[in-house]
Amino acid sequence: AEFLINDLTPLVFGAGNASMVVTVYWLGITFVAAGLASFYFFNRLIKARRWRQILLQAVCLLNIPLLFALILVKQPACYLTAVLGFMLTAGYTGGAVHYAVAIRARDKQYSGRIAGAAVAAAVSTQYLLQAAGNFSGYPFWWQAGTSSLALTGTLYILFTRMERQVVFDEYIADETTRQNPPPGYKMALVFIVILLTFMHGINDGILVRLHAEATIDLTDSPRWFYVAGMLLTGWLADYRQRRYLAITTLLGMMGCIISILFLSSVQSYWISTSATYFFSAFMVMFLTVVFLDLAPRTGQPALWASMGRILLFIFTGLGSVAGDWIWRVLSLHAIITVYTIILMLLLALVFHIRFLEEDVQTAATPEKSAERSITVYSTLYALTPRETQVMELILKGLPIKEMAATLGITERTIKDHIAHILSKTETKNQKELLIFLHKDE
DSSP states (O other): OHHHHHHHHHHHHOTTOHHHHHHHHHHHHHHHHHHHHHHHHHHHHOOOHHHHHHHHHHHHHHHHHHHHHHHHOOSHHHHHHHHHHHHHHHHHHHHHHHHHHHHHTTTOSOHHHHHHHHHHHHHHHHHHHHHHHHHHTOHHHHHHHHHHHHHHHHHHHHHHTSIIIIISSOOOOOHHHHOOOOTTHHHHHHHHHHHHHHHHHHHHHHHHHHHHTTSSOTTSTTHHHHHHHHHHHHHHHTTOOHHHHHHHHHHHHHHHHHHHHGGGSGGGHHHHHHHHHHHHHHHHHHHHHHHHHHGGGSSOHHHHHHHHHHHHHHHHHHHHHHHHHHHHHSOHHHHHHHHHHHHHHHHHHHHHHHHHHHHHHHHTSOOOOSOOOHHHHHHHTTOOHHHHHHHHHHHTTOOHHHHHHHHTSOHHHHHHHHHHHHHHHTOSSHHHHHHHHHHTO
């Protein structure tokens, strides 16, 4: 959708009006943020399950004619209305998807790989379809047709695969499992994402302007670096330690700072664009996985599941307008100075969030009371001697790495034993297992 709008806006407002392209881009992604947030607010407003279904169906149906209106209308006011309506309805559907994924993937250890693989597959498919559209001579119709097909597939999955569990019923976490994050944790995450996305937006504003001026092509091969970055960071995200995500994200932002240096040379635009795509994946994975994990532990999961994306679109939009102005007015040295100041603030916040994350990990572990003898557990659930040892270490709260070191076996073997224990006790994860065992006393 963003590429489609960036390509069409110069045709509507004039090829020489690059600043208008950046402005429409900003307005469009801001309305995506509004759409994401609206899913939560409409769910609060509409209590009946049936009406929630009807609303989502209506929004999806409205999205498709708005998409085709983008291509057909030529009047600037009508075109802008179609852009904002299309992005708003797309955001609402995105809110439903984020909410569904957050609840279905709660307490799992593979949400990073799911998100990374999904985005990588989407971008790869997008690139190939756009290339086919350009080859056929009908790129806009290709984008509209494939976007409609993607939306139809999304709607089908939401209604047939997730309907009964999460999309239309309000998820309310049990008080014993919700474990609200400590004061300041959510706000620290919000400020980190605001700084990250504003910094990213500065780059976007510069690149969107250059794309509008036909200096570079954002739809070209550098997008494969985004695919690679997503796959790599999705794997790193499953460490479930925020310091790993934060460190790789900051490395990515430093990469963006370095890449902006190459914008001073026309021959190096491809290098700069490729680096920006690659390192942007680090930031996007950070703000996606952190909030997907956080949402089920809050009282407003439908809102917090999308919060990372809401902040991304709002502050990337503002940053893009700032980036367009910075590129036209300030020197390259001044741009690097702005980046460096933001990065220093990020380092201070990440240092703070590291300790807050330790508080969250502590809060997420149920308090131990007088525990039943491990021998009793072994008998009740027919555990093997090795599974009994692993169960004892689970009750002590040891992470998998320490369990493996204690027993002198691999982490893979520990995970297999845990899977067998969960199967025998009919629990989904270690947190649920602990709660079940303590309730069983």
